[in-house]
Amino acid sequence: MNPRTPKDAKAPPPAKSPEPKAPAKPDKQAVPADRADPLQHVRSPNRIFGPDPPGQRFEVIGKRLRKVDAAAKATGEAVYTDDIALPGMLHGKTLRSPYAHARIKKIDTSKAEALEGVYGVVTGAEMPTRFGVIPWTPDETALAVDKVRFVGDPVAAVAAVDEETALRALDLIEVDYELLPALFDPAEALRRKDVVIHEGNKHGNITKEVTLEFGDVEKAFAASDFLVEDDYEFHGTAHAPIETHVAVARYGADDVLTLWSATQIPHYVHRALASVLGIPAPRIRVIQPNLGGAFGGKSDPFSLEFCACKLAMKTRRPVKFLYTREEEFYAHRGRHPMRMHFKSGLTRDGKLTGVQSEILIDGGAYSSFGLVTTYYSGQLLTGPHTMPNYKFHSTRVFTNKPPCGPKRGHGSVQPRFALEIQLDRLAVLAGIDPIEVRRRNFQGSNTTTVNGQRITSNGFDQCLDQVEAASRWKTRHGKLGRGRGLGCAGSMYISGTNYCVYPNDMPQAGVQIKVDRSGLVTVFSGASDIGQGSNSVVAYIVAEELGMSVDDVRVVAADSDLCPVDLGAYSSRITFMVGNAAIHAARKIRDQVKEAVAQAWGIEPKRVALAGGYVFDLDDRDKSMETAKAFHLTEARFETLGATGSYNTPNLGGAYRGGTIGASPAYSFTACVAEVAVDEETGEIQVPHVWTSHDCGRALNPILVEGQIEGSAYMGFGEVFLEDHDVNRMGLHARPNLLDYTIPTSLDCPEFHASIVESLDPEGPYGAKEAGEGPLHPTIPAIANAIFDACGIWLTKLPFTPAKVLAALATARANLPARPSPNGKAR
Amino acid sequence: MSPDLNVLVLHINGADLSVAAPAHWTLLEVLRYRLGLTGSKQGCDKGDCGACTVMLDGKARLSCITLAADAVGHEVTTIEGLVTKDGLDDLQKTFDECGALQCGFCQPGMILAARACLDRRPDATRDEIKEALGSNLCRCTGYTKIFEAVERATRRGKAAGLGSRA
Numbered sequence: 001m002n003p004r005t006p007k008d009a010k011a012p013p014p015a016k017s018p019e020p021k022a023p024a025k026p027d028k029q030a031v032p033a034d035r036a037d038p039l040q041h042v043r044s045p046n047r048i049f050g051p052d053p054p055g056q057r058f059e060v061i062g063k064r065l066r067k068v069d070a071a072a073k074a075t076g077e078a079v080y081t082d083d084i085a086l087p088g089m090l091h092g093k094t095l096r097s098p099y100a101h102a103r104i105k106k107i108d109t110s111k112a113e114a115l116e117g118v119y120g121v122v123t124g125a126e127m128p129t130r131f132g133v134i135p136w137t138p139d140e141t142a143l144a145v146d147k148v149r150f151v152g153d154p155v156a157a158v159a160a161v162d163e164e165t166a167l168r169a170l171d172l173i174e175v176d177y178e179l180l181p182a183l184f185d186p187a188e189a190l191r192r193k194d195v196v197i198h199e200g201n202k203h204g205n206i207t208k209e210v211t212l213e214f215g216d217v218e219k220a221f222a223a224s225d226f227l228v229e230d231d232y233e234f235h236g237t238a239h240a241p242i243e244t245h246v247a248v249a250r251y252g253a254d255d256v257l258t259l260w261s262a263t264q265i266p267h268y269v270h271r272a273l274a275s276v277l278g279i280p281a282p283r284i285r286v287i288q289p290n291l292g293g294a295f296g297g298k299s300d301p302f303s304l305e306f307c308a309c310k311l312a313m314k315t316r317r318p319v320k321f322l323y324t325r326e327e328e329f330y331a332h333r334g335r336h337p338m339r340m341h342f343k344s345g346l347t348r349d350g351k352l353t354g355v356q357s358e359i360l361i362d363g364g365a366y367s368s369f370g371l372v373t374t375y376y377s378g379q380l381l382t383g384p385h386t387m388p389n390y391k392f393h394s395t396r397v398f399t400n401k402p403p404c405g406p407k408r409g410h411g412s413v414q415p416r417f418a419l420e421i422q423l424d425r426l427a428v429l430a431g432i433d434p435i436e437v438r439r440r441n442f443q444g445s446n447t448t449t450v451n452g453q454r455i456t457s458n459g460f461d462q463c464l465d466q467v468e469a470a471s472r473w474k475t476r477h478g479k480l481g482r483g484r485g486l487g488c489a490g491s492m493y494i495s496g497t498n499y500c501v502y503p504n505d506m507p508q509a510g511v512q513i514k515v516d517r518s519g520l521v522t523v524f525s526g527a528s529d530i531g532q533g534s535n536s537v538v539a540y541i542v543a544e545e546l547g548m549s550v551d552d553v554r555v556v557a558a559d560s561d562l563c564p565v566d567l568g569a570y571s572s573r574i575t576f577m578v579g580n581a582a583i584h585a586a587r588k589i590r591d592q593v594k595e596a597v598a599q600a601w602g603i604e605p606k607r608v609a610l611a612g613g614y615v616f617d618l619d620d621r622d623k624s625m626e627t628a629k630a631f632h633l634t635e636a637r638f639e640t641l642g643a644t645g646s647y648n649t650p651n652l653g654g655a656y657r658g659g660t661i662g663a664s665p666a667y668s669f670t671a672c673v674a675e676v677a678v679d680e681e682t683g684e685i686q687v688p689h690v691w692t693s694h695d696c697g698r699a700l701n702p703i704l705v706e707g708q709i710e711g712s713a714y715m716g717f718g719e720v721f722l723e724d725h726d727v728n729r730m731g732l733h734a735r736p737n738l739l740d741y742t743i744p745t746s747l748d749c750p751e752f753h754a755s756i757v758e759s760l761d762p763e764g765p766y767g768a769k770e771a772g773e774g775p776l777h778p779t780i781p782a783i784a785n786a787i788f789d790a791c792g793i794w795l796t797k798l799p800f801t802p803a804k805v806l807a808a809l810a811t812a813r814a815n816l817p818a819r820p821s822p823n824g825k826a827r
Numbered sequence: 828m829s830p831d832l833n834v835l836v837l838h839i840n841g842a843d844l845s846v847a848a849p850a851h852w853t854l855l856e857v858l859r860y861r862l863g864l865t866g867s868k869q870g871c872d873k874g875d876c877g878a879c880t881v882m883l884d885g886k887a888r889l890s891c892i893t894l895a896a897d898a899v900g901h902e903v904t905t906i907e908g909l910v911t912k913d914g915l916d917d918l919q920k921t922f923d924e925c926g927a928l929q930c931g932f933c934q935p936g937m938i939l940a941a942r943a944c945l946d947r948r949p950d951a952t953r954d955e956i957k958e959a960l961g962s963n964l965c966r967c968t969g970y971t972k973i974f975e976a977v978e979r980a981t982r983r984g985k986a987a988g989l990g991s992r993a
Contacts (some may be wrong), residue, residue: 064926066923066924066926067923067926067928069928069931070922070923070926070928070931071915071919071923072931073928073931073934074915074919074920074922074923074928074931074934074938075866075906075907075909075910075915075919076864076865076866076867076905076906076907076935077866078931079865080865080868080932082865082868082869083859083865085860085863239966240966241930241932241966242868242870242876242878242930242932242933242964242965242966243868243870243930243932244870290930290931291930292868292870292930292931292932292933293929293930293932293966293967294930295966322869324872325870325871325872325873325875325876530930531929531930531931531932531967532929533929703925703926703972704926706926706971706972707926707929707967707968707972710968710969710971710972711929711966711967711968711969712969713969714968714969714970715966715969737871737873737875738870738871738875738876738964739873739875743964743966745960745961745962745964746956746957746960746961746963746965746970746973746974747957747958747961749969749970749971751971752969752971754971
């Protein structure tokens with residue numbers, strides 16, 4: 001195989017006419033049914049509460065509090081999906097394709113069905129409705145219908161009395177395949193017209209192609225004093241949560257289908273189940289129990305969810321599917337491999353003039369979030385450095401590999417890697433310190449990016465200050481001696497996005513509050529706590545608003561029967577959106593309480609305060625009552641106490657097609673400095689320290705924010721050196737287990753130093769923004785830049801293996817332009 | 828269908844329990860599927876991730892690659908066994924206090940691995956802690972807060988007058 005660079009890939013005429021410079025043509029895609037009804041086009045309002053505390057000062061917010069579920073998790077009490085065992089429960093197993101690309105000519109399940117202990121078998125023909133998490137690109141089926149598109153593509157499923165019987169039954173299913181040529185290289189997939197992975201796809205193997213230009217990059221480059229132009233490669237990586245995919249379904253005598261699933265998008269799963277299974281959505285209940293890690297890997301509907309449900313319906317018995325670790329790697333949806341060509345310019349005084357990128361994205365076998373990925377690979381790069389001119393051309397293609405999807409820092413971690421290295425290269429050419437060059441291009445608060453994204457709060461400059469001081473940059477950068485170095489990088493990320501996965505005008509997030517006469521407040525939250533602590537955040541907010549102890553607030557979450565809709569744990573949207581929804585709901589109760597108590601005391605409501613479990617008169621501290629008592633008074637004065645709250649984004653984004661994708665109500669910012677030690681004899685690199693400073697707006701609980709920063713930096717570190725999701729020439733996963741797919745252990749990790757910048761956001765809940773994904777981005781280029789500081793080589797192709805390091809050192813010694821390896825291939 | 832069942836008497840969390848299970852079942856399978864001790868987690872089922880870690884005679888042991896039959900005659904402690912009538916184990920508290928728990932899935936195994944380490948080395952250093960937890964993968968935390976939690980427990984142990992037994 002002779003991969004062409006994405007630049008070459010431009011040669012054939014673009015499958016889709018390039019997208020226009022803003023403003024753009026109207027969207028020609030079909031209008032979905034629920035948008036077509038003009039009566040529905042009344043958009044839920046955007047509510048802003050501002051960064052101030054509800055009372056005189058914060059009582060709960062900003063404190064280093066415990067998580068509401070931590071004790072249950074520490075004692076093993078917390079119930080995860082695989083801990084659910086229902087009476088009469090069957091165990092499901094999935095038959096997967098051994099071929100990367102083949103037509104299914106015939107499936108015979110009769111022998112499997114005849115096996116003792118087998119209760120049900122299902123094939124794709126029984127669930128032919130296509131789905132996809134992005135409704136514009138429904139190209140998946142629960143089980144393969146006519147074709148398999150990667151090794152591991154699900155073909156049939158069995159429910160049996162136990163796992164061993166189910167596995168024996170899989171062996172008895174006979175599938176006739178007609179082999180087709182398989183495409184593993186994205187450049188080849190782009191070129192080949194004779195092999196089409198999705199028949200009926202309008203543009204061969206292209207999932208999505210986006211070209212957007214803002215300003216004029218050619219002019220910008222002509223006016224630059226320094227230019228750099230390079231190829232970069234980001235490899236595939238997996239989420240590898242410690243809990244694999246697992247689902248339990250029960251079809252009750254009342255014809256209600258209940259699914260417990262390790263998903264981070266219960267609402268989309270709910271919709272997909274109704275559509276694929278052909279049963280009314282009100283007959284379906286989706287519950288997300290405690291979840292053992294996700295990182296984006298559980299944000300598609302997955303085959304096992306449909307199969308568990310279908311088999312539960314067929315057998316009238318509960319069915320559990322638990323993916324093995326190997327299946328987890330095949331289900332994938334991990335980070336997209338990208339081949340990137342970047343060109344950037346800088347003026348003599350260190351101002352970035354323009355950036356141009358050409359990106360080929362390896363999507364694997366299905367679309368998943370690919371439409372969004374393609375946009376994100378360009379749209380999320382326009383801060384925190386002012387970029388006056390910018391052009392990107394991103395093309396995502398199908399290949400016969402496990403499908404890629406959203407992994408922490410979806411779509412933008414890869415181009416960020418390229419951009420931040422280019423910025424350092426330019427800084428070197430201009431003789432400017434790398435941190436200083438970032439300072440000179442700091443875009444500031446309350447600005448608009450070149451692609452029309454509204455930036456509100458922005459503390460990136462303070463992030464730079466923090467990592468500069470913490471790493472003792474000024475005395476150590478460039479001065480650590482041969483083999484040791486420091487490197488810096490910056491980034492931004494979204495706090496949720498304006499772009500709702502399925503277009504609608506309803507709120508993006510909702511909560512409901514019930515007040516009990518015992519004094520307990522129960523919050524029903526649609527949000528998926530995937531370990532990041534969203535249930536805790538909701539509890540802190542409601543406790544703050546009602547002046548209560550967090551212990552007196554209970555959160556019930558992610559149960560479609562009980563909780564209002566939240567769109568899910570993705571795009572770092574939950575704290576911002578669900579947080580605002582929780583304030584909205586709680587403030588209604590708070591206002592009612594103040595009014596009822598004020599009336600009872602014969603004072604103005606503004607004199608009534610709620611804090612520390614009491615309601616009291618601000619002007620007469622002797623006048624007080626317990627909050628529970630105040631609830632009784634309020635209930636008597638008004639009605640049964642309860643409230644709903646919701647959040648919707650304001651209208652954001654550029655006025656061009658795709659302008660809302662990546663348009664966020666607030667952006668987080670991160671600066672990172674990494675320290676490396678390169679062994680030039682062996683090519684091994686140690687990373688003793690990573691300093692990460694993250695602007696998350698107000699830190700609602702600094703412990704949780706630090707945890708997100710450290711975890712992000714950790715995950716980025718793993719991607720640089722250790723992790724590589726790839727397939728061999730037959731399409732078999734190269735390392736589908738946690739021994740060979742090496743995620744960092746306690747012994748591998750650098751010291752992660754997290755610090756927080758609180759640029760209070762005007763629209764976030766109490767000024768908060770996201771913390772879960774942003775801090776990952778700069779880790780990777782910071783390490784690359786540190787390697788240059790250590791030994792003068794630019795590594796541009798991930799992962800950084802000792803072989804690549806040695807090759808780059810040898811090239812550098814031969815005084816040739818630095819290239820990690822001659823053919824760009826490693827391993 | 829069901830193979831022959833072995834009847835095993837296992838000593839788990841201070842009690843003798845009789846269990847009938849297929850001869851090839853692992854300790855993890857018996858804990859989760861027969862005894863309802865679901866605090867021990869399955870992350871890989873082949874000894875790579877450490878989520879199934881229990882203590883066998885005080886030593887950290889991967890229950891997914893330990894035959895249940897091999898646990899006979901040994902003292903098995905699971906995460907549920909760390910909770911006594913006096914309350915939670917110090918480590919269960921410090922993991923909570925330090926924010927070492929995110930998704931929580933690796934934590935039962937992690938806490939038991941740490942318990943086994945501290946029982947041997949009550950004043951374990953950061954390097955010894957890292958070494959002791961080297962077989963327990965965590966995908967959320969970057970381990971930083973886990974190390975802090977274990978160190979806090981060592982300090983607490985010291986404050987309570989426990990010296991090193993090593």
